């Protein structure tokens with residue numbers, strides 16, 4: 001009986017395969033200069049969330065030249081029956097696990113990483129090793145539960161040729177020569193973090209401490225050829241860290257290393273060990289916004305983390321907006337508005353051809369690195385701040401962070417915290433900005449009326465109607481200005497707006513408070 005047999009198999013799988021919560025990883029990794037192969041030993045401590053007779057971890061399997069081979073899995077020195085294919089490492093437990101139990105497994109493996117650990121040459125031709133795990137590329141080189149919702153503490157013990165310095169998450173425990181040519185470097189991160197932000201880097205580095213001494217050690221790890229420029233450029237990190245601490249909460253880690261690297265991204269926010277693209281070192285601090293973005297991620301993304309990449313804006317939108325806020329306090333309101341205007345232009349351009357909402361369940365995670373997650377996410381926070389006020393916004397951000405630090409949240413969790421903190425009802429706001437695609441498209445016409453008023457006719461041309469406050473800037477002939485506000489919700493609406501005198505000009509959204517596409521003209 002085919003159908004019944006399938007159901008039986010399905011049930012077995014359900015009972016057998018574990019729901020797991022990894023508590024701790026210890027990775028011992030050997031790097032060398034003779035080949036791009038690595039040798040790894042992983043100790044993975046798993047808490048079972050259900051009874052189980054087998055465990056499944058992610059590890060890219062070997063295909064042609066590249067990928068990993070897990071050649072044995074052990075529990076308390078006993079070899080377990082395991083299989084490693086189709087990027088899944090599956091092993092059978094000799095003694096089934098009970099829900100709530102914690103057990104540690106050893107996985108011995110080797111191979112040439114297909115991705116995730118980039119072994120190449122830097123801009124000076126020097127050999128370098130840089131992990132680059134986002135979004136789920138960690139399992140190219142470490143066996144893990146490669147999911148942002150499963151956080152664990154981690155140790156990296158890296159054996160590498162002696163000429164390299166090795167950086168990783170957490171604090172340095174030991175750096176020791178093991179023979180004439182090799183050394184072992186041991187880093188330990190006690191705070192649970194997602195695999196996407198676990199990292200190692202090995203290269204010739206010049207390391208400079210760049211902090212003011214008030215907070216955790218902040219360092220610049222740059223190529224020796226760039227040591228002076230890099231120390232100068234990355235020293236900005238200390239001030240940014242101070243800004244974020246003041247706005248949000250104390251920095252959640254024990255150090256902040258800023259590393260010049262070969263990440264495929266402009267920057268990658270690896271927990272307390274940020275990797276920046278190698279061209280970010282210029283000697284003229286041209287990457288300040290990038291530093292602010294990656295440092296903001298230490299709170300948003302790394303500590304309060306999205307439950308899944310569907311809610312990536314909780315990471316990228318926050319990092320983008322906090323960059324603008326940092327730039328606002330440092331360079332003033334004009335630079336803040338200019339950033340928002342640039343972001344708005346990018347969103348308008350992007351949504352013309354991309355019909356997904358910000359909360360996007362696509363499984364092509366690289367596709368999520370787009371203007372929805374970053375610039376529109378940032379704009380949502382900006383409009384939220386304008387809706388609930390500066391103080392309500394600040395309190396909500398702190399409350400959200402404090403509630404979800406060390407764990408994971410989704411968009412509804414964030415909405416609930418803001419509503420509880422401020423008393424505001426935000427269903428419409430969240431629905432229209434985050435769960436439906438696009439931006440409002442407005443066509444506004446105005447004409448002078450008798451009795452010191454103008455008539456304002458507003459057409460919403462987007463497919464769905466928005467409810468929003470629209471600010472109108474009225475500029476008089478003597479150069480004076482005022483701002484009036486109308487609340488729009490219909491496809492076509494008309495308003496009488498009082499004015500002091502015949503306006504010389506009427507402009508939309510003079511203070512850059514609304515994400516919209518549109519124009520105003522005189523009738």
Ligand SMILES: [Zn+2]
Pocket residue numbers: 269293294297315316319
């Ligand atoms: Zn980011």
